[in-house]
Structure formats: structure tokens, C-alpha cells
Amino acid sequence: MTAVQVIRSEWTKIRSVASTMWTLSLAVVVTTALGMLVSGLSRSQFGSMPARQRLSFDPVFVSFAGMTLGQLALIVFGVLVVSNEYSTGMIRVSLAAVPQRATFLFSKIAVATALALAAGMVTGFAAFFLGQAMLGPHGVQLGDPGVLRAVLGGGLYMTLIAMFSMGVAVMLRSPMLSLGILMPFFFLISNVLGNVDATKKIGQFLPDQAGSRIMRVVPRVGDAAPYGPWGGLGIMALWVIAALVGGYVLLARRDAQ
Numbered sequence: 001m002t003a004v005q006v007i008r009s010e011w012t013k014i015r016s017v018a019s020t021m022w023t024l025s026l027a028v029v030v031t032t033a034l035g036m037l038v039s040g041l042s043r044s045q046f047g048s049m050p051a052r053q054r055l056s057f058d059p060v061f062v063s064f065a066g067m068t069l070g071q072l073a074l075i076v077f078g079v080l081v082v083s084n085e086y087s088t089g090m091i092r093v094s095l096a097a098v099p100q101r102a103t104f105l106f107s108k109i110a111v112a113t114a115l116a117l118a119a120g121m122v123t124g125f126a127a128f129f130l131g132q133a134m135l136g137p138h139g140v141q142l143g144d145p146g147v148l149r150a151v152l153g154g155g156l157y158m159t160l161i162a163m164f165s166m167g168v169a170v171m172l173r174s175p176m177l178s179l180g181i182l183m184p185f186f187f188l189i190s191n192v193l194g195n196v197d198a199t200k201k202i203g204q205f206l207p208d209q210a211g212s213r214i215m216r217v218v219p220r221v222g223d224a225a226p227y228g229p230w231g232g233l234g235i236m237a238l239w240v241i242a243a244l245v246g247g248y249v250l251l252a253r254r255d256a257q
Contacts, residue, residue, distance in 0.1 A: 006098050006107040013085075014111055020080050024119040027073035027158065028126065034066030035127040039134035046138055058218035059140050060150045063131020067154065067215070068187075070123060071161045071208070074116060075182050078165025081112040082247075083175035101252050105170065109244065113163055120158035124151045146217040146229075153214030153233060160233075160240050161186075164207060167243025171250050211236030 014020055042062050049057065085091040098104040128151045132139035140147055169178040186208055194203030203209050204225050213225065213232035227235065 010111040023077040031066035031070030038065035039131040074162040078162040079169045079178045082169035086173045116162035117159045120155035124154035167247040170247025207236045207239040
């Protein structure tokens with residue numbers, strides 16, 4: 001099969017599984033809705049905020065408050081895209097039809113990444129505009145310094161989360177094991193390492209901690225990270241590359257099962 005045929009095949013497989021498409025839709029809805037809620041609450045409480053908190057108030061980042069739950073849906077999407085074939089046994093058929101494992105894997109990754117990018121960009125712009133509407137006079141405009149970068153970065157962040165999850169799922173092959181590692185990593189371990197003084201220097205180089213800086217326009221008070229927004233996204237991209245390369249190496253060396 002040619003690369004184009006493999007890509008078409010992967011597109012058919014992904015869209016035929018309802019759960020994968022629903023997770024993308026859920027990412028958009030959850031991120032946008034929660035961002036609106038937090039933006040509305042921030043507007044009502046802005047007058048009573050301490051001076052220190054006002055100095056680091058970031059209206060763009062506030063509108064992305066739902067990203068924490070939104071990325072959960074992207075993690076599930078990334079895992080399902082890859083591991084569904086392992087859990088059903090269809091991986092044997094797929095690799096028999098496409099024995100070139102690099103073509104098989106990266107065609108799947110390319111299709112899923114395109115879908116995640118589309119969902120991420122829709123989410124980024126929707127969360128921003130609706131969040132700023134809820135913030136009212138405390139909001140900003142898309143043309144303000146750093147704002148467009150942050151909004152586009154939100155979409156790229158969600159895409160990289162999905163890609164990282166795909167790489168991990170290829171290595172582990174099991175959806176339960178993949179989710180069992182990724183969920184605690186992003187929602188527990190990363191937060192602990194990033195917020196405890198003794199481990200902050202390590203935590204700031206984790207994929208989500210580094211990547212999320214791209215969505216900030218106003219730096220946090222006391223933030224001493226040795227990289228900027230694009231540098232943080234670059235660190236996250238390195239994690240993604242490592243996960244995908246690791247997935248490919250293992251896929252190329254072991255039998256389908």
C-alpha cells in the first residue's frame with residue numbers, strides 16, 4: 001500500500017470508532033465551558049483580589065482554565081487511537097496489510113494529529129473569545145501583545161498532549177495501562193513536582209508544566225523558569241518526539257500481539 005492509501009485507511013478507522021470522535025468534541029465543550037465559568041467568577045471577584053494576585057492576573061490564561069480537564073479528553077483520544085487495535089486484535093491484520101511499520105505508525109499519527117490540531121485550534125479560539133466576553137472590562141483583545149501567540153499556543157499544547165499520549169500508548173499497547181500511567185502523571189505527579197519547592201526545578205521541565213507557558217501572557221509573580229513561552233513549548237515537543245521514537249523502536253522490534 002502507498003502512503004496515501006495508508007493515510008486514507010487510518011482516517012476511515014479513526015472516524016469509524018465513535019469514542020475517538022466523541023472525545024475530541026468533549027475536549028472542546030469541557031475546556032470552553034469551564035473556561036467561561038472561571039472567567040465569570042474571576043470577573044465577579046476581581047475587586048476583592050489581593051494586590052499580589054492582581055499583578056499576575058492573566059485574562060488569557062484564565063479563559064483556558066478548562067484546559068486541565070480538556071487535556072484529559074485529548075489523552076483518552078491519543079490512547080484510543082493507538083490501543084484500540086491492540087485491544088481488539090486488529091493490529092495483526094493492520095500490520096499484515098502494511099508491513100512497513102514506519103509507514104503504518106506515522107500515517108496513524110499524522111491523521112490523529114491533524115484531528116487533534118483542528119480540535120485544539122477550535123478550542124483555543126472558542127475558549128478565548130467566550131472567556132473574554134465573560135471577563136468584560138477585565139478582558140483583552142486578540143490583537144494585544146502576546147495574545148494571539150497564547151491562543152494559537154493553546155491549540156498546539158492540546159495537539160502535543162495527544163501526540164505524547166499516542167507515543168506512550170504505542171510503547172505500552174494496553175489502553176488501561178497507558179491511561180493508568182498518563183492520568184496520574186499529568187494530574188498528580190506533575191502538579192506535585194511543579195508546586196513543591198524542593199522539586200520545582202525538576203517539575204518545570206515536565207511536558208505539561210513547560211508547554212503550558214505558551215498560554216500565558218502575564219508571567220506569574222516569582223516565576224523563575226529559565227525559558228520563555230516558545231522555549232517551554234519546545235521542551236514539550238522534545239518529550240513528544242522521545243515518546244514517538246520510543247514507540248516506533250518498540251513497534252519495529254516486537255511481534256504484533
